[in-house]
Amino acid sequence: MTRILAVLGPTNTGKTHFAMERMLAHASGMIGFPLRLLARENYDRIVRLKGAAQVALITGEEKIVPPHPRWLVCTVESMPLDRRVAFLAVDEIQLCADPERGHIFTDRLLHARGESETLFLGAETIKPLIRRLVPGVEFMSRPRFSQLTHVGAKKLGRLPPRSVLVAFSAAEVYSMAEFVRRSRGGAAVVLGALSPRTRNAQVGMYQAGEVDYIVATDAIGMGLNMDVDHVAFAALRKFDGRAPRPLEPTEIAQIAGRAGRHMNDGTFGTTLDAGTIAPEIAEQVETHRFDPLKTLFWRNSDLRFASVPALLASLDRPPDKPGLLRARDADDQLALAALAQDEEVVRLANHPERVKLLWEVCRVPDFRKVMDESHTRLLGRLFRHLAAPRGRLPTDWLAENIKRIDRTDGELDAIVQRIANIRTWTYVSHRTDWVADSAHWQEVTRGVEDRLSDALHQRLTNRFVDKRTAVLVRRMRDDGVMESEIGPGGEVRVEGEYVGRLKGFCFEADTAETNAAARTMQAAAMRALGPEVERRLAAALADPPEAFDLGPGGVAWRGEVLARLGPGADALHPQVEAPLGDLLPPKGRERLRKKLGEVTGIWLAARLPSLFRLAGAPLAGAARGLAHQLAEGLGSMPADASLVRSLSKEDSLALARLDIRVGRHGLYIPALLKPKAQALRALLWSVHAERAAPDIPGPRPAVMTADGAPPAFYEAVGYGVLGKVAIRRDVLERFAALARAFAHHGPFQPDHEMHSALGLGIDATEKALEALGYVRSEEGFRTGKKPRRKARPEKPSDSPFAVLKTPR
Secondary structure (H helix, E strand, O other), X not given: OOEEEEEEOOXXXXXXXXXXXXHHOOOOEEEEEOOHHHHHHHHHHHHHHHOHHHEEEEOOOOEEOOOOOOEEEEEHHHOOOOOOOOEEEEOOHHHHHOOOOXXXXXXXXXXXXXOOEEEEEEOXXXXXXXXXXXXXXXXXXXXXXXOEEEEEEOOHHHOOOOEEEEOOOHHHHHHHHHHHHHHHOEOEEEOOOOOHHXXXXXXXXXXXXXXXXXXXXXXXXXXXXXXXXXXXXXXOEEEOOOOEEEOOHHHHHHHHOOEOOOOOOEEEEEOOOOOOOOHHHHHHHHHOOOOOOOOEEEOOOOOOOOOHHHHHHHHOOOOOOOXXXXXXXXXXXXXXXXXOOOHHHHHHOOOHHXXXXXXXXXXXXXXXXXXXXXXXXXXXXXXXXXXOOOOOOOHHHHHHHHHHHOOOOOOHHHHHHHHHHHHHHHHHHOOOOOOOOHHHHHHHHHHHHHHHHHHHHHHHHHHHEOHHHHHHHHHHHOOOOOOEEEOOOOEEEEOOEEEEEEEOOEEEEOOOOOHHHHHHHHHHHHHHOHHHHHHHHHHHHHOOHHXXXXXXXEEEEOOEEEEOEEOOOOOOOOEEXXXXXXXXXXXXXXXXXXXXXXXXXXXXHHHOHHHHHHHHOOOOHHHHHHHHHHHHOOOEEEOOHHHHHOOOHHHHHHHHHOOOEEOOOEEEOHHXXXXXXXXXXXXXXXXHHOOOXXXXXXXXXXXXXXXXXXXXXXXXXOEEEEOOEEEEHHHHHHHHHHHHHHHOOOOEOOOHHHHHHHOOOHXXXXXXXXXXXXXXXXXXXXXXXXXXXXOXXXXXXXXXXXXXXXXX
């Protein structure tokens, strides 16, 4: 007589492992799992132990049956109950209470038996009903290996690594996965609609440590063995196919039980707007004590195939045992009822064999879980083909339907839909009595599903995983040294991932989609680049002034700007602001600032020696005052008539020795009128004025002033401003002298040589003359003084125009 044993307990108690060991101890055995994924996983385990010739895999969509297998691993729906085996087991037997599939599990509970031993594995909640419905049953309770603790609500951004986030719709799953990607680098995604291959790939990514989070529906709650520390519910209600309802305590326990693996403890709680789990329910989950099930769903399995109405009537038969509740109409029964309204189908189902065939067709699953008219129409076509004289599905029709699905383009939902469709055809291809060359079509449909599954995994990974951020977040959580590499152009790689570029002591993070990802790269760089920053700092402090440069960006070292310049006591002595870059330690930053200040002074003195000589020149009185003003004006200034008149002959000679030209309209130093000196003077003016400098006139002797450009800027680069015209100081003196020479003889017209020498048009030349005080009249420009009666001089080759050239 067979021994019937119910092994009951919460998740993580080793029930499945115990059942597998018991089965392999028998000469033959069969075990039924609730999911194809679990069946495949355990089939692979037994194959590794016993070899492929000893084990068969039987699911709706996959059959691997060697000639003489000893052990059969199946889904519960696909268990061949007519096969005699010494051992038989059914996993998750509490699913007898599931409204959709419960009647199948209840049928196995009542009728499936091994010749020597039968095991039912499940939760303690089903114990009273098993005792009532299965005579002679024994019970074994197994405690959970680890403790499960409720920790309340947590913000989504503060969930610990190795967490599972649970929602109850694809839209919610995608939304949370997007958030985790932005903040933590990414998440694996698990939905009930995923194929086993895609789901395994996503879970494998999590198990391998490529991501630290899984975002899933309640599909996570059954049989997926993972290293999970925390389960967070984003909702405590679900749509059960008919209406939204609160989660049962046992459902919360089944899902929360994924936390904690073997001897490692786990925690559970809520997140987002789920609220909190009621204390009494949390206590039930922690102690694994729940109200026992009161009823199990049942459907008559002793069916009558005399006619379609007789079959429908036998399916509607009520249970005859207490504790059993007739299951609501399942998809296969609904499909049969719909096809019973089709006159052609009823006409073809005209004897028991045809009625039985119709029932088998109705049991083809709709993996899309929508059960709309399209699936019913497909079942009708299947039946018509199979009821035809040939009794097989047409090869061309089969090929056409499969080809239509064999596409990997489109977004997530489109690929999920195609996977659901191909699973239906995979199921059909395993009916050897329906399909010619069944092995070929099994291979074809499996290939299509694999391609779609791989494409879906890739889409999910691309959308919800930022591998770079995930790697960096994970490594920063460790205490070890992070490996960094800096390329010749400053390219920074941390742990092999490109994170940005190091410029001086500034790290520029690579372009990231989110601020969180950018912060992660910044933090990783700051941690990994410590040794390189110390090396660079030591080199910068040791380098001579020649290694540095000044430019519009500030003080540069080896081509990289280290600090910006700010206004100092005067334009000639700018201050060096705090060096740029968060990578510098505070003390190192201050040492570098002092070094850059020293370098800046030396650098400017080497390039503007004539200006720096003014400060220490042995001058006195009016000469000293002019020299001071000239230094503040960066080497040029308008003439102060009173100061110029007060200069003694000795003062004039002293200024001349300093290369200072004292003109009628201004003072200037010729060496500072060269383009390089002008550019540096413009930079110093811009820093001191704290505004951007207009375009530098460059080597041109005169330019029209830019709109809004202050006259002080042109003066700072060696130009005097006459109205709207800026004229270089040396050219201005010569131009004014030439104008005086012409005006000495009476009214004059500026000729072509005069305005072309300035490089400007006639109108600009005339404006310059007006700004010099000349008056326009019908005869020409005049001073208003009575001219001398003297012939106008000839223009020799060394005339004043000849000197209107750019100084070299």
